Amino acid sequence: MQATGPRYVGKLALAALLLGLVAACAGPQTADRPAAAMPQADGAAARIEVADKPLQCVPYARAQSGIEIYGNAWTWWQSAKGQFRRDRTPQRGAVLVLSRSAHTRFGHLAVVADVIGPREILVDHANWLNKGNIHRMTPVYDVSAANDWSAVRVWYIPGRQLGQRVYPAEGFIHPDGTQAAL
Secondary structure, X not given: OOOOOXXXXXXXXXXXXXXXXXXXXXXOOEOOEOHHHOOOOOOOOOEEEOOOOOOOHHHHHHHHHOOOOOOOHHHHHHHHOOOOEEEOOOOOOOEEEEOOOOOOOOOEEEXXXXXXXXXXXXXXXXXXXXXXXXEEEEEEEEOOOOOOOOEEEEEEOOOOEEOOOOEEEEEEEEOOOOOOOO
């Protein structure tokens, strides 16, 4: 078999294209930290706690953050306008609002437990895998092209790996009560 010619070169080009796509989808990359170093957090502290009774993300986030907003998770972003500071900067105690999508029909809320870096946080949230349990210290990564937390990937605790889906995010609602322009 000859390893030259147009067919071989075409296969090499296809392989290079596929590797590029895999690298682009693998998660956040920054100029100071290559894709090979991602993710920094390894999910070692992440755990699932079985709740006494099935929980939903909204009452859990309300109880953990102290933010008194009601309604489905996807409504929180608009409901917070004028009442709470909203932005795209993660801070401990803030609520990450995931938009309604094909995989999050009602949206989703998670409370920031820790900020690991500019594109990495740990969250506590309930009912992530639809079993009503509490997921603690779950890594979440900003994978948005603009580095603005508008798209995230979430650690999959049972598989001990970064989840494959990218979820659209509105941003963070802060419990400090100050208002912001977003």
